[in-house]
Amino acid sequence: MLELARELLPLLRRGEAVAVVTVARVARSAPRGAGAAMAVTGAGEVIGSISGGCVEGDAVLLATEVLATGLPRRATLGFTDDAAHAAGLACGGSVEVIVHRVTPDDEVAIGALEAADADLPAAVGIVLGGAAMGRAVPLEPGAAETTRTLATDMLAVVHLPRPRLVVIGAGEHAMALARVASAAGFIVAVCDVWERLVTPERFPSAELLVVATPADELETLVGASPQRAAVCVLTHDERVDVPAIARALRLDVGFVGAMGARSTVAHREVLLRAAGVTDEEVARLRSPLGLDLGGVSPEESAIAALAEIVAARHGGSGAPLRDGDGPLHRRTAAPTCATDFEGAAR
Structure with missing residues (x-):
């Protein structure tokens, strides 16, 4: 529900009720996890998605019914046997959903939606059974760090602020990385010493442009949660990149990467150690930055960097999916709506 905040709040503020379908549990394979939501308005508009399309039709029918009656529903949608899967149904799994109506006077739901819309930590519980089924109950964001079904038969839906990407340097590669990272949902900040390069025209998707020595501004740029931030150094100037990398590593930023040829990487490591950076900190630096995709253009290099x-963030291997086995969508018992780098392989 919270992922739809920007679309739902104007409707609720106009006095319209909406029916929300939220995934509570996933069995076998499904494109999205617990907490994924879609909504149906009184005019029949569908907002959001809970799957790749294979159960959306049934979900819309349920939501339309709940919107009309006001009575919440709990249902299992999808395919639970091999015969159904063999018949050509794509996902081969099923999702358990809770469908409930959100009204303009629901202060708990609206409060959580407003916090999520402001990109603040937010959490709300949705009761899954009993006389209170479908009711939204307040949760402290810190008390529920992941979206999950609680033992009390309640779904905790959580919004975490968007992850940050701090791009050090404002050249062509930085422009490309800012574009693809913004499209992927990152808050992008760009910092360089050259005022002529750090402009809105060159970085229209960046949310913060700073002209300064990057190392001096890095603590502010990564924000209050450095573990949820990534810093990518693309300056190719050791006078700028060495202090910036050292600062990022000492701030315990979740992901620190730097572009450069292997000879540059080796020379930079010498300079970092001379600056007092420990071997353990140097080992956290991802350089040369990016997965081996074979591309050479700034855009292709940006995709490789963002892929890494x-x-x-998600503990992925970077290997082709066809070379693996098991479910394509790896989830723990407590899938998250938004993850960070903490605990991921470095």
Whole structure:
């Protein structure tokens, strides 16, 4: 539900009720996990998605019914046997959903939606059974760090602030990385010493542009949760990149990467150690930055860099999916709506 905050709040503020379908549990394979939500308005508009499309039709029918009656529903949608899967149904799994109506006077739901819309930590519980089924109950964001079904038969839906990407340097590669990272949902900040390069025209998708010595501004740029931030150094100037990398590593930023040829990487490590950076800290530096995708253009290099950042956030291997086995969507018992780098392989 919280992932739909930007779309739902204007409707609720106009006095319209909506029906929300939220995934409570997933069996076998499904494109999205617990907490994924879609909504149906009184005009029949569908907002969001809970799967790749294979159960959306049934979900819309349920939501339309709940919107009309006001009575919450709990249902299992999808395919639970091999015969159904063999018949050509794509996902082969099923999702358990809770469908409930959110009204303009629901202060708990609206408060959580407003916090999520402001990109603040937010959490709300949705009761899954009994006389209170479908009711939204307040939760402290710190008390529920992941979206999950609680033992009390309640789904905790959590919004974590968007992850940050701090791009050090404002050249062509930085422009490309800012574009793809913004499209992937990162808050992008760009910092360089050259005022002519750090402009809105060159970085239209960046949310913060800073002209300064990067090392001096890095603590502010990564924000209050450095573990949820990534810093990518693309300056190719050791006078700028060595102090910035050293500062990022000492701030315990979740992901620290730097572009450069292997000879540059080796020379930079010497300079970092001379600056007092420990071997353990140097080992955290991802350089040369990016997965081996074979591309050479700034855009292709940006995709390779972002791929490594995403793999690090989610603990992915970066290997082709066809070379693996088991479920494509790896989830723990407590899947998250938004993850960070903490605990991921470095």
